[in-house]
Amino acid sequence: MRKKITILGNPPCKTDDNLYKYIHxxxxxxxxxKKGIDISLLKRYTNKIQLIYHPIWLVKLLIIADxxxxxxxKSNTNIFIDAISGYRGLLNNIPLTTTEINKSTKCIDxxxxxxxxxxxxxxxxxxxxxxxxxxLKKPKYKTIEYFLTHLPLWKVEINGSKIQRDIFLNAxxxxxxxxxASQWNSKKWLLSSN
Numbered sequence: 519m520r521k522k523i524t525i526l527g528n529p530p531c532k533t534d535d536n537l538y539k540y541i542h543x544x545x546x547x548x549x550x551x552k553k554g555i556d557i558s559l560l561k562r563y564t565n566k567i568q569l570i571y572h573p574i575w576l577v578k579l580l581i582i583a584d585x586x587x588x589x590x591x592k593s594n595t596n597i598f599i600d601a602i603s604g605y606r607g608l609l610n611n612i613p614l615t616t617t618e619i620n621k622s623t624k625c626i627d628x629x630x631x632x633x634x635x636x637x638x639x640x641x642x643x644x645x646x647x648x649x650x651x652x653x654l655k656k657p658k659y660k661t662i663e664y665f666l667t668h669l670p671l672w673k674v675e676i677n678g679s680k681i682q683r684d685i686f687l688n689a690x691x692x693x694x695x696x697x698x699a700s701q702w703n704s705k706k707w708l709l710s711s712n
């Protein structure tokens with residue numbers, strides 16, 4: 519099915535040499551040393567490499583802090599919310615996004631959507647992460663914009679005698695996304711719908 523999606527970053531392109539360097543880097547150093555895991559071993563043990571698009575909400579927020587008798591101080595901040603696990607936090611800036619028609623890669627449907635309490639997740643970040651910067655009077659907030667994007671991830675299935683694991687890498691930067699992937703089956707970050 520063809521579906522237009524917004525992608526975080528540029529559409530990824532894969533070169534085997536770089537990808538395997540990132541896979542090697544994502545494996546803990548102790549494991550690499552103890553088990554003698556190198557790039558050639560990883561190439562032999564790799565069963566499947568798949569590009570997936572993981573849904574993430576991005577929110578642009580205006581913070582309005584009263585400072586009587588001075589005029590209110592206004593500042594912008596950005597929030598990300600993993601649309602599967604509910605893992606959330608602040609972003610310094612929103613990365614470049616591109617729109618493309620998804621042809622063959624796996625696009626994961628979001629669990630958290632506008633109807634499913636997106637506003638509660640935004641308020642949770644405001645209360646737990648932004649408000650602690652304000653000692654006395656807490657600021658007011660105005661949501662400027664929110665939109666669903668998809669983070670391109672390489673899912674690499676490795677299965678061999680020395681290592682068996684699925685590795686998730688950010689397809690834009692090559693950095694490991696193992697922590698985010700470990701939260702997908704956890705209910706730790708989900709907020710109740712009451």
